[in-house]
Amino acid sequence: MTSRPIDIESAAVVAPPRRRPRRRHSLTMKLGAGLLLFYAGVAVLSFFWTPHDPFMPGAGPSYSAPTWEFPLGTDRLGTDLLSRLMVGTRYDLGICLAAVAIALTIGTILGTIAGYYGGAIDTAIMRMVEIFQAFPGLLFAMLIVQAVGAGVVNVIAVLSFVGMPDYLRLARAEVRSRREWQFAEAARLVGNRPIAVAFKHLLPNSMGPLLAFTSVNAAFSVLIIASLGFLGIGLSPDDPEWGNMIARGQDGVMTGEWWVSMFPGIAILGMTGAFYMLGDALSDLFDPRRRT
Amino acid sequence: MKTYPANYPIVQVRGLKKLFPVGGGRKLHAIDGVDFDLQPGRTLALVGESGSGKSTVARCIVRLLEPTDGDVVVHGNSVRPLNPVRMATMYRTLQMVFQDPNASLNPRMTVRKVLEEPLKLHLSMTQDERNARLSELVTLVGLGEEHLARYPHELSGGQRQRIGIARAISINPEVVLLDEPTASLDVSVRGQILDLLKRIQRELNLAYLFISHDLQVVRHVADEVAVMYLGQIVERGPTAEIFDNPRHPYTRALMSAAPVARYGVKRERLRLAGEISTPVDPPPACRLSGRCPIEQPVCSQQRMPLEPINETHSVACPFSDRVAEAVAPPVPAAKAG
Amino acid sequence: MSDAILEIENFSGGFMSPAGEYNQVLHDVGYCLPRGAMTAVVGETGSGKSITALAVLGLQAPTFRHRTGSIRFDGTEMLNLDARGLRDIRGSRISMVFQDARAALNPVFSIGRQLADTWMLHNGGSRAAAMDKAVDALRQVHIPEPERRARQYPHEFSGGMAQRAMIAMAALICTPELLILDEPTTGLDVTTQADIMELIVDLAQSRGLTVCLITHDLGVVAETCDHVVVMNKGCVVETGTTEQIFTAPQDAYTRKLLAASLLTEYSA
Structure with missing residues (x-):
């Protein structure tokens, strides 16, 4: 997040300057x-x-x-795979970014409220979350998509629903652990209402782990989108979604037309890998021990 | 600077109690019936060791904690029925400086933002007026305008505490609760902060509640001292009298244990037996019973209320005349708890 | 000064930042600890008082680099010792007590067990004998009901009691010649603090220990120590007997520190 200059004067003698080893x-x-x-x-x-x-x-x-004209080959219907x-x-x-953004927003808001107020509000929110989380993510997503029907908007809604509880728990834990911190008390004392303390003072100091988690969640979301597509229950089977494309190429794998499934697979692998790498670096960056 | 009638108490604390449930229906008596007044231009020091409940008192006054019983009256009005929004307005009168300036400043806010926040919340000022007030504030606490752009971690401990003080006085409060304001500072900085607090008090006619375990500091700043032990005030009086003629055995034990940075000063310690007893469901007895060197049978049978021994000095010990005897020959070290 | 158990000379060092820059924090530090006496090393945050003492035992932070100087313990150059050589001296000849005793004790073992383990490490023998020794040590540091307390765990001890147990470990279970105490009473209540200091003085006198007390609190020093070393910003600014330092301080910083401790300079 913000890079902060170091306090040269006091750091020089006490300890080595704490510079983030970026x-x-x-x-x-x-x-x-x-x-x-x-x-x-x-x-x-x-x-x-x-x-x-496409x-x-x-x-x-x-x-x-694969040829010069069709660098990744074509599928059974002769559509260009690269274009698709x-x-x-x-x-x-x-879909992944939209779902992550929604899950982050809703989860953070609810988690902050639950963490700061505690008591009955906390209990109510947490019970709700526990019910959601009782189902495995993919199964839950499949159930809902079956119930509400296919379509991009529905898939986004379902994915954010599946990801939200994790953000909620994280935000709640972060805010809870800081609720008694003196700067939160000090913020009350300057005249902030409790809700303002929670969102203006506690939440900005809790965003590090939440943002780091978005990458992990995004990687997971890509896999679910592709899985739904593969199972043919998320989007229309004609949408050139990668999971869909893998499913379409299934027959070819046995008969030697490996490229139809292979390239979408590599695309998925690359995207989840990218999110994981980013998440790894971010969570190191936001490591609580390195926060001042 | 506001003026008041003589001996006007801005804050009156009456019968304040705070019990924490500790499971099994048992209650930890953090504060067990505490009374005092805070007057403009005067400093009342609340002294005690860890577990005495002195910090809990401050938190109950500003309702960061809800008192279990008793009342806090500010300008004749009780603060206890106020809802959070009305309580927020009460903070125009009642402010607090926290112990740890590292923890009490939001690490993501610059000094400017920290000091602007109360101004924005309580006063309708134009940006120009606010800027003028900010530079006035930083000058008042001995810093410069260049510090406004800094983050807390770019300041030294002493500078951070100066910002904590500036924040507390930014909206011209009448009462400031100081919760161990120098405990986390180096000794050479400690003096400067105390100096600053005294100067501000004089200039703004503030009432201070000064909570501290550092007797040296208390002697330096307080007009009146209240000594707390296990949630109760055991002795209260003018600073000089408490330090030079402590009458409660606990006060005397505390005073005689405080180190003095002078060569050749030998302390004649009054030792208490054992360790501090538990504040969980304490029996109706003197809180010091079982540890007290001048204990009488009656001490373990009833509570000892704070009784005046002269106009200004009260002690919660009916045998306070004998306390001097207890000091004389030091108890052999083997018996020290 | 002829018979010093520990001599530190021209000791300079600093920390490497992750970026590879070297920041010197100790500048030609030199002092010695006379055998059998209590010496205080006094200074504020950032004076380098603890870093120097940790360097004696080879316990400095991994980013610390020493540049020049020597640390001789009883004639042995500590800076030349390898890990094994340091281990042989640590605990058996020099031991150390830290500020936060409850953090220094292992939370999953009982106090008695930890003391007994340490005893067996240095002396061998049976567990039963070691346990007896542990209880005995707890008794000697005036912990009431030592048999029962030995079976308790660190979280059941108050800060003062835990510090007593640490002192029992460092001074009685280990039988060192030099005991280094790093802010042993900081954070404790004044009455507890006074009791702990009395205990330290008693033990030092009855066992002829050399004690090095690292502290920021001049009040504690005045009553207990024989010699004082004043440090500021990584330098030793003044050394002398306690009487000299307190009654006739020569250095401006020492005078400032004394005045600040007594709050005399600031009386308004």
Whole structure:
């Protein structure tokens, strides 16, 4: 977050200056961030240009192996895989980011309220969360999607629902551990209402672990999106979502047309990997022991 | 500077009690019936060791903790029925400086933001007026405008405590509760902060409640001293009298244990037996019974109320005349608890 | 000064920052601890008083680098010792008591067990004999009901009692020639603090221990110590007998510190 200059005067004698050893993390950090930027770039590009029409069957021969014209080959219907993959980035990255943002916002707000007020409010919120979390994430997502139906908006809603409890718990724990801190008490004393203490003073000091967790959650979300797509219950089977694409290429794997499933798989692997690398670097950065 | 009628108590604390449930229906008596007044321009020091409940008193007055019983009256009005929003307005009168200036300043706020916050919440000022007030405040606490842009970790411990003080006085309160304001500071800084507090008190005619375990400091700043032991005030009186002629055995034990940085000073210690007893469901007895060198049978049978021994000095010990005898030959070290 | 058990000369060192910069914090520190006496090393936060003492035992932070100087304990150059050599001296010839005793004790073992283990480490023998020794040590530091207390765990001890147990461990279970106490009474109540200091003085006198008391509190020093070393910002500014330091301080910083301790300079 904010980089702070060090207190030279007092640090010089007491202890070595506590400078965050950023350099150590820079490689994973750069790799993760770079990869994500690449995906984002591809997603944006796909709105303006793709090599072929990603939705047009018969752009090339059926099951063409990678060639100069179709660098990643084509599928059974002869659609260009590279074009589909590029458009698919929009789905996977977009749904994931939207879901993470919603889960982070709602989870943080509810968690902060639960953590700061405690008592009956806390109990009510936590019981609710426990009910959600009693189901495994993917199973829960499948159940809801089956119930409310397919579609991008529904998938986003479901994913944020699945991710939200973790943010809530994290925010609650962070705020709780700081509720008795003197600066929170001091904030009350200058005339802040309790809600202002919670959101203006405690929450900004608790955001580090929450932000670090977004990456982990994002990686997990990508996997769920792809899993839903693979099972054919999230989006329409025609949407060029990566999980969908893998499912479409399943038959080919046995008969030698490996590329149809392989390239979407690599795309998923790359995106989850990028999020994990970023998350790893971020959680090191926000390590409580390094916070002043 | 506000003026008041003579001997006007801005804050009256009456029968204040705070019990914490500790499970099994038992209660920890953190404060067990405490009374005192705070007057403008005067400092009452609340002295005691850990577990005496002195910090809990301050927290109950400003209702960071809800008192179990008793009342806190500010300008004739009780603060206890106030809801959080009304209580927030009460903080225009009642302010507090915390012990640890590292922990009491939000690490993500610059000094400017820290000091601006109370101004924005309580006073309708233009940005220009606020800026003028900010530079006035930092000057008042002995810092410069260049400090406004800094974060707490860029300041030294003493400077942070100066900001804590500036924040407390920013909206012109009448009463400031000081919770161990120098406990986490180096000795050379301690004196400067005490000096600052005294100067501000004179300039603004503030009432101070000074909570401390540091007797040296208390002697230096207080007009009146109240000694707390296990949630009760056991002795109260003018500073000089408490230090030079302590009458309660506990006060005397405390005073005689305090080290003095002078060569050749030999302390004649009054020793208490054993360790501090538990504040959980204490029996109706003198809190010092079982440890007291001048204990009488009656001491373990009833509570000892604070009784005046002259106009200004009260002691919660009916045998306080004998306390001097207890000091004379030091108890052999083997018996020291 | 002829018979000093520990001599520190021109000791300089500092910390490496993660960025690889060297910040010197100790500047030619030199003092000695006369055998059988109590010497106080006095200074405020950042004076380098604790870093120097930790360096004696080779317990300095991993980022600490020593540049020059020597630390001789009973004629042995401590800075040349390897880990094994240091271990042989630590505990058996020099032991140390830290500020927060409850943090220094292991929370999962009983106090008696920890004392007994330490005894067995240095002396061997049976567990039963070691346990007897532990109870005996607790008794000698005036812990009431030592048999029962020995079975208790650190969290059941108050700060003062835990510090007594630490002193029992450092001074009685280990039988050192030099006992280093790093702020042993800081954070304790004044009455407890006075009791602990009396205990330390008693033990030092009855066992002929050399004691090095590291503290910021001149009040504690005045009554108990024979010699005083005053440190400021990584330098020794003045050394002398307690009487000299308190009655005729030469250095400006010493005078300032004394005045600040008594709050005389600031009387308004």
